[in-house]
Amino acid sequence: MRKPCLISYESVIFPEPVLDRILLNQFSKSIESAPSYWVVTSNSVETANAIIKTIRQHSSPNVYLRPVVLLYTQSIPDNAHESGADRHYTIQQFDQTLLDELNTNFEPINSWIEKLPELITSSDTSISFKILRFISSRNITIEPVPSSKRNSGYIYPLLDSFFQKDDGSIFQILQFLAEQNMVASTFFTRSMSCSQCGCAFLNFRESCPHCGSIDLGIDELVHHFKCAYSGEISEFRVQDRLICPKCDSELRHIGVDYDKPSIIYKCNSCQHNTQAPRVTTTCYQCGKSNEPEYQNDRIIMSYNNTSIGINASIYGIENIFTRLLETKLRIFSADSFQDFFETEKSRIQRYKISTSTLALIRLLALDNIYVQLGSRARDIFNELTSLFNIILRKSDVLTLRHDSIFMIIMTETDIKQAKIAIDRLQDGMTKLFENNLDIDPKTESVLEVISETTEPETILEAFVNDSVH
Ligand SMILES: [Zn+2]
Ligand SMILES: [Zn+2]
Ligand SMILES: [Zn+2]
Secondary structure (H helix, E strand, O other): OOOOEEEEOOOOOOOOOOOEEEEHHHOOOOOOOOOOOEEEEEOOHHHHHHHHHHHHOOOOHHHHOOOEEEEEOOOOOOOHHHHOOOEEEEHHHOOHHHHHHHHHHOHHHHHHHHOOOOOOOOOOOOHHHHHHHHHHHOOOOEOOEEOOOOOOOEEOHHHHOOOOOOOOHHHHHHHHHHHOOOEEEEEEEEEEEOOOOOOOOEEEEEEOOOOOOOOEEEEEEEEEOOOOOEEEHHHHEEOOEEEOOOOOOEOOOEOOOEEOOOEEEEEOOOOOEEOOOEEEEEEOOOOOEEOHHHOEEEEEEEEEEOHHHHHHHHHOHHHHHHHHHHOOOOEEOHHHHHHHHHHHHHHHHHHOOOOOEEEEEEEOOHHHHHHHHHHHHHHHHHHHHHHHHHHOOOOOEEEEEOOOEEEEEEOOOOHHHHHHHHHHHHHHHHHHHHHHOOOOOOEEEEEEEOOOOOOHHHHHHHHHHHHHO
16 A cells, blocks of 8 residues: 655654655655655745645656645645645644545546556656646646736646746647647636737736827716716816806716716827727736737636547557647558558559559657657647658558558559659658757668568568667
């Protein structure tokens, strides 16, 4: 049975039931036996958050995925939910009963984590993938909360600790995962933000439509029912009473003697009066001013796990890659590909007038490429799929094997033409990744004219073994 583990640091306060401990500064090393949950004690959200960042930024899923329980050593602060902990209590609330209860409550998360292959040895470096694993491991809705600490105006407290910087990339990553159906998104709220820098802190102000000045005075309009006179309230003021300048009666009761139909804006710069001032919004961060309709009206979502995402987060990022390509390219299953191949082989033998070619291309170090691309992965993979769509013909049949080897039946294409096409494809891939990454993505290929004796599976096997050595 797993037990909780306290993260110990210089001024740590120990909770009552004695817990296993680990020193915060030993945290960067590999941790072999993970607890049922991490316990952090602190009297401030900021200190707690710094410790929780160490947990979530650890590369081992055995560490960063485990639940975190935060025990406040004093009262629970108003912004307690911003700490990034899975749960929080006061240190006094934490007793043997709660300790056991939490063990039971976290059981589904922990058994999910323990299903991960190579749990102890694996090291997750892609933030997108860590976020995906985290959301997949928890059967809860990940909701944003408004926060003035972030330019975006909203944070996802549970996910925020995964990031070192506040660069807004959380929104891109979540959008990317949602587009791949790896997480499900639901409308949460909408928020205005600067069209230039994305900052949510905008200053809304009325300005003079005539001269643009924001130095406006506001006056109320008064409408006297009895004589139908309308004018600014200042015209009615006689000491502390309201007297109609037209008929000299006193206005006593609003709603009975008079009403205030609107307000009037008086420009102190050009003396222009208006009932319809312009509204401008100015960004607190970059200073850009715009009318509200030209700022971004962002939709902020909440997120849940999906079965596709859970699958991808257990079996690895290569599946993400396959998925990305499948949405844009017509990729056949291995079985359908084999069927097409048999048909093509018999067609060639029967009519003896065609030449077709089987081509295999491998893109090496795919997971590495994915990690480096991070949130740009979507754009790059879109370009990659267009490359395939431009160079291959509609009659070519494509399958993806071992998540990185493309097998292609190039119909009515002799080996010379096939080589030209495959060279262009490899060239395009190299250029695409070289321009976006600082590594040579390395591609390899093999071509064979389809004959009676051609066996795709045998060629594939040889190709796989070849590049291992
Ligand atoms: Zn003016
Ligand atoms: Zn009057
Ligand atoms: Zn701005």
